[in-house]
Amino acid sequence: MPEGLVRSFEVRLVVPGCHPGAEHYDAFLALHDDISEALPYLNAELEQPTDYRHGDRILLWQCDDRAYVFRPHEIAISPVHDPEDAHDVARAIIERINDIWRRRDSLCPNLAGKRPLPQVLDLYQLLPRLNCKKCGLPTCMAFAAALRTDLTKAHLCPHLSQEDLDRMVPR
Numbered sequence: 001m002p003e004g005l006v007r008s009f010e011v012r013l014v015v016p017g018c019h020p021g022a023e024h025y026d027a028f029l030a031l032h033d034d035i036s037e038a039l040p041y042l043n044a045e046l047e048q049p050t051d052y053r054h055g056d057r058i059l060l061w062q063c064d065d066r067a068y069v070f071r072p073h074e075i076a077i078s079p080v081h082d083p084e085d086a087h088d089v090a091r092a093i094i095e096r097i098n099d100i101w102r103r104r105d106s107l108c109p110n111l112a113g114k115r116p117l118p119q120v121l122d123l124y125q126l127l128p129r130l131n132c133k134k135c136g137l138p139t140c141m142a143f144a145a146a147l148r149t150d151l152t153k154a155h156l157c158p159h160l161s162q163e164d165l166d167r168m169v170p171r
Helices: 036-045 083-102 120-126 140-149 151-156 162-168
Strands: 009-014 025-031 050-053 058-063 066-071 074-080
Touching: 009 083, 025 083, 036 050, 036 058, 036 083, 074 083, 120 140, 120 162, 140 151, 151 162
Parallel strands: none
Antiparallel strands: 009 025, 025 074, 050 058, 058 066, 066 074
């Protein structure tokens, strides 16, 4: 393995506990090197979406139908299809980390993470609470819950002000 931040690692495959008999695995890369300092650079360079939690020293990333979780001494990757796939994906992500780390002097680290989603009750307070069903859901509370995970549905409520929504969830 070329010289870089991550010089060695071990791959462990696990059958997902919530999916016994699954046709895929979760891969865990035990890193012998601490990648904490690289996380802000990875957050800046990896294609979006990422979710960086600086205080917790964790970076979440979705790419090519895989989820990656970067921690100081571990990378979790799911799904992988077999041991060969796990090793290929592991080598590729380690090469990417090392490349980004080598270029860090020319990069601007990004400490920002995703904004937390608004609370359902806070969204509910923006609604008229008429349970008019014009949004397609039986109650304003149900609409607030749906809106929390998909703000693009805001237009379905004729009573919801875009200005109020923007104040609650700045973009």
